[in-house]
Amino acid sequence: MPAGAVYGLVGANGAGKTTLIKHILGLLRAESGSVRVFGLDPVADPVGVLSRIGYLSEENDVPGWMRVEELIRYTRAFYPSWNDAYAEELRQTFALDPSAKIKSLSKGQKARVGLLIALAHRPALLVLDEPSSGLDPIVRRDILGAVIRTIADEGRTVLFSSHLLDEVEEVADHVTMINKGSIVLSAPLDEIKQSHRVDGRVPSLDEIFVARVGRTEDPSRSLPSSGAKGSG
């Protein structure tokens, strides 16, 4: 993945999005082939890779016993690039009480805390695994959109996994569709849309996804073949 873009990783539940992300984070050892992040093997060199990645987990398993202030203090110790001013700005933007215990926060607030610690060290790669599962539509639009765009504008890269395709369509520059562990389509979003044009109408990502991934179940729903890359 070239730097400075927002990559949308889409696929049905169980398609392999989280597995791919786990490989990037070094949480899975590749049985064949190899994984390189920033030119490094994430399993062999977890410190080199993970210190440059911001990660918001789908499970958002931030320890409930910590207070927001403790979590910030704890997390900043791991990242030399941690930016205190930015962390404080995010805390205030997200209206997080520093003395609140994580377990007492709402689901949306917990997602905000997770986002704060993923962003405050200004990672070179931000990995968001189904981040919208904890956010209401307004927060999702305001926070995620702004954050992803900001990071992309600064030349940083975002890998954004979701099965909410309208969300991906809104923020991604490049979309990768996976199904049963294989890439079925990977191309810039504009290129995908243009290549799937039907009678002059640009289909939504939703329609393209159903046509691509649902092909084996219902071939009649296929859109005309695209010029975009894809393993089929």
Added chain:
Amino acid sequence: MTIPARMTVTDRRSPALAIGWEFRQRHRWGLVAFVGYLIVLAAIKLVIVTHDFPIDFDSPETFAFAFVIPVSSYFTYFIAVFTFGLDGDIAARQSMYPARMFVRPVSTTALAWWPMLYGTAASVILWTATRLLALWPSSLEVPVVWPGFLAVVLLAWAQALTWMPYGLPGVRVLAMVLWLTAIDAIVILALHFRASEAAMIAFLLPQIPLAYLVARYAVARARRGDVPDWSGAIPWLRTSGGSQPRRSFRSAASAQAWFEWRLSGKSLPVWIGVVLPFELLLFWTAGTASALLLEYLILVLLTPIMIATFAAATVRRASANMSDSYGVPPFISTRPLTNAQLIAAKLKTTLASTALAWLLIIVAVPLALAWSGEMPLVLERTRRFAEAVGTPRAVVFSLLVVAAFIASTWKQLVQTLYIGLTGRAGLIKGSIFVTLTVLFLIGPIAEWLIETRRLGRLWSKLPLIFTLLVCVKMSAAVWIATRLYRGRLVSDRALVAGAACWCVAVFALYGVLVWMLDTPHIPHYLLMLLAILAIPLARLSAAPLALAWNRHR
């Protein structure tokens, strides 16, 4: 509750069956181990006792290993299972009854009473089966009925107190310790005064419906979200951990050590703090009986080691999350730290934990001896010992004994890291099963060795046994070191430094042993082998390997 594919709606129409199925399905391996234990007991009774094998089943040691330890272990396990104690946070204000059950279309009474009835049935079976099978013809007098009632009462109260919401964090632990200890204390008093079985049943029986009613009330409160909050009445609780800025961590390693301390480090010193006062009270009952006082002192010194065995369960977990006992959660596995650094934080925490626990003991024991008036007796005994062996030897021996107790405590905390951090449920449960089996068998085997006069032969074979064990240990250490080196899990410098430290510790221990046991009956090479076996190496160095296996699956 997540219903697996194998279980269809038509399979389980009754909530009672569904609740029972959940217990059985989730804890099936524990139940299999329990049935295995009963089968072994039955086999011993049928084969060995009826054939009159030369094993003395009458001794307290055999009774303890065959009966008391397994029954106590299983009863503790049943408490954890039937209170849902394995799922929740015991220190939290909220009820530990699983919230997922509250949305089931089942009455509150059914929610509370079915797990209680299953717990009652399990306790009764545990007692009845072991009473029938584990007690072979002997002179030991063991009551027939009331211990079963005691088990039911303790479990029912544990369930009621566990499911009750409280106003402050930690109150549940306090309530359980005080209430269950009070019941135990009354039973011990009754035993002391030789109360009849009828009297014991009269004391215990009425408590069962009472505990059931309290549990129903607790579940009803928890179900409607009625969790009191008393923190407003205590000002410091409102502001603890407040917004005032605190000092930053010096490094990632110190941050991780803080995390580990908050997660598991406090449990050993806290439990010592809870148990120690009760043990020290015994000093006031010793009078002039020096043997009794010595027993009490040994009990106090053994307590950290015993508690560390249980505290190790929290240390060896890779996860901060109670519901994820085995795998490493993303929050920890995505820390930019090497596996060795993650292990180092755990080891640092266990050292601090051991030091604090022993500081409590080292301060409290002399104070208790002085206040109870037993200090002169201890000083007199110490003076006599110094006269007999010489002051330097007496001082070194005493220091060595204390150091051995401290080292054993730490060893208990860390020696199972290499199993727990693998994150493989089968391995972890299997190791627990093997440990319990060894505990169960060690007593009868020791008795058999003594009774059949094989102890002398075993003593003569000791050098060979030690040599074999050393070979196994060193081979394992070499294999582990090679894997650590090849996998770049530990730096070359850390490997060399670790090996050097281990050699220094072995030679230091060897030197002390040679000086202490200067007798022609024990050859020096045997002491060397003993020193090699005593200083931890293979299991400890396998911990980063185990974590890597878990973290990068």
